[in-house]
Amino acid sequence: MCCFSDVYLRRQCIVHTANCMLSIGTGFMLSFPAVLNPDILSPNGTGIHATPDQASWIAGTNGISGIVGFCFVPYVMQVYGRKFVHIALNLFYVLGFLILALATNIPCLYAARIIQGIPMCAVFITSIMVGEYSHPKRRGYFITIKKTAVATGALMCHSLALCWTWKQIAAFAVVPNSLAILFTLTWPESPSFLALTGKYEECDKSHMWLYGDSLKRVVPACFAIMSEIFPLEHKGIGTGATGVVFTILYSIVMKCTPLMIEKTGVEGTFGIYALHVIVGLLILYFILNETKDKTLQQIENEIKGRKQPNFNDYYLNGKPLICTE
Structure with missing residues (x-):
């Protein structure tokens, strides 16, 4: 009861619930070929029939687009922010599962798996959000739960195969990622990203929402210190x-x-x-x-040959901290 009375803990849990939903979608995506291939290879399947070579390509095509996602997502995350990337990754999964649920031929299966491959590797990059959206005391718990969520999604996919067809499972797999998008719309952008882009006012509001304390004086001072860093005279x-x-x-x-x-x-x-x-x-x-x-x-x-910042100049020598007010 004591933990749930902490409003800031609840807000951090909302953020990481969305993150875990993304991981559950990854578990569904990784396990889906084990449900799909037996049906499309069987003459008594649900309508779409594939050769062993086609089934192998359907299962592995997402690895190609996964490399693309792994290379480009970090850049997009640094330019457009964590929240935008998190929504986009979930949209890729939702689109892929919708195509699978409505697929009528082999090219549709290829398209769905290629689309789902983009967030496949990138989901591991989103672990950075655990550090930016949670208290240091809770980061270990959140990252463990996030990794466990992938296995949970895989377990759900295999379990549902006992009573559902692969199209029904694909339709159900839309739910976790759709919920992740809804949760993501409720929380603000990462304070770290906002500080990195110089949006100090928004950074302060985001930090207040997550932790309850203000950074209005500290963040600008840190960036002022970094602006004074020059190459060292002695490299060491x-x-x-x-x-x-x-x-x-x-x-x-x-x-x-x-x-x-x-x-x-x-x-x-x-x-x-x-x-x-x-x-x-x-x-x-x-x-x-x-x-x-x-x-x-x-x-x-x-x-990197940079001058070591001296915080004493800002805190102990009477110089006021730079403030955005």
């Missing part, structure tokens, strides 16, 4: 990460191996492997020594 680990040090060490290995064999008399691969292990340990020591006591963000900034 950044230079090492470019591969220069490792290239030098590799050259040393290639130069020293013949000399080592000549002086020690150790021939064959043992001596080479031993030297490689030694050099590998040296490289590992170099990496650990250069990155100790540093966060991942600090390491990334050094690799």
Whole structure:
């Protein structure tokens, strides 16, 4: 009772219910050939008959369009936002299942599976929404439930095949993704995306809707700090990460191996492997020594040659935070 009294938890659950519905649709899509192929390959099927080669292509065609979705969805998500992409992915599934339910020939089956392939791989990319729409304490639960939802959809598809035809299952499979679209229309755009695009007012409203606290002063300050980042005068680990040090060490290995064999008399691969292990340990020591006591963000900034942001200038030296008001 205590958990459901938290309005912000309920709102986060609404977001991730829509996300899980998308995963359930993925489970239906992945399992559907196991229901479809026995019927279209049987002479006593429901009307559409296919050869073994055609049935194989119908089952695997979605993998081709899946590659397209996997490549383009991240870009579209960064340009148009998480909410737009989530609705679009569900629409692809709905359209595909509607075509399957109304199909009368083999080309219709091909078209449906190609359309459904676009969100097939992209559904894993939407896991980023778990991090952007949930409290850190609950992200583990939500991501686990999201992955379980795929198996749930597959189980439902196989279970319904005991009493329904594949066309009836296709018609029923429209429901989860349609519900996902309706749920998605009720929640705002991701605060992270809005902040990334400079829409601070909308970002603050979205964050308030999800978590109940304001970001009106913090977000603009963070972006003001990032705007002051310049290349470092001393690259540090950044230079090492470019591969220069490792290239030098590799050259040393290639130069020293013949000399080592000549002086020690150790021939064959043992001596080479031993030297490689030694050099590998040296490289590992170099990496650990250069990155100790540093966060991942600090390491990334050094690799990219960016100035480390100093938040003390904004919080401790009397400078006011930049505000959108």
